[in-house]
Amino acid sequence: MKSKNLVSLSVALAFLVLASTGLLIYFGQGTHPVEHTHAWFGILFVIAAVFHIVNNWASLKGYSQDRKTGGIRKEFIIPTALAAVFAIGIAADVPVFDKLANAGKMLVRGNKPKPGGPLSQQAVDSIAHSTEATYLKAYSTSDTASLWSVVDKKALIRNESGAVGTGSETLPDLMKLASTSASQHTVDRAESIDNNFIMVYGTLTNPSNPAKLLYSHLLKQKDNAWKIVAIQTAQPTSLPGTPVASK
Incomplete structure (x- = not known):
């Protein structure tokens, strides 16, 4: 059994579960089992991702660094910049990110309150x-x-x-x-x-x-x-x- 195959398949499986539960939570269907599943598979995904990075470090380094000049490739700069914009926008509670975060719930529920609440x-x-x-x-x-x-x-x-x-x-x-x-x-x-x-x-x-x-x-x-x-x-x-x- 090849360890690289095991790690890659683990990352893929954890990602599929995270994507499924994440979409359910985004659209306001995050029940207790769904949220717990999302949390636990998030931990498993991080563990598997660490091994995946270790196994593919040489390839990842080649993707991000130009071998001829030694400089950083734009393929690395673009996703890094996008991640930074989203992280800062979410942390600063910028209105557009707040609307985006609640767009799924609004699409499914509209302005109706969550079933069972709020308490009068x-x-x-x-x-x-x-x-x-x-x-x-x-x-x-x-x-x-x-x-x-x-x-x-x-x-x-x-x-x-x-x-x-x-x-x-x-x-x-x-x-x-x-x-x-x-x-x-x-x-x-x-x-x-x-x-x-x-x-x-x-x-x-x-x-x-x-x-x-x-x-x-x-x-x-x-x-x-x-x-x-x-x-x-x-x-x-x-x-x-x-x-x-x-x-």
């Missing part, structure tokens, strides 16, 4: 209030099972003193304290980051303590369920400009 504000508010209500009830009654149904055990938690921990490390101890007091959570507003993430901002009050705390919860949708994956509480003065619910 009514849906965002409903998800936020439902999740927060379950969280507060579980938190205040020390119902661990219900709590983990809406909070990821690996959720990052940062309290008002700046201490950082995970859900499994921090929440059980806080629940013991919460069960002895009547804490109240008020959702001030909820914003959709995208179809799978919602940011919830609210106020935490306690009748036994006149001081208020502001909190923010990051909700993530996974397996058709919404869970809190990040929690932060802070004093109102440490978050200037954050609205506080009026009483």
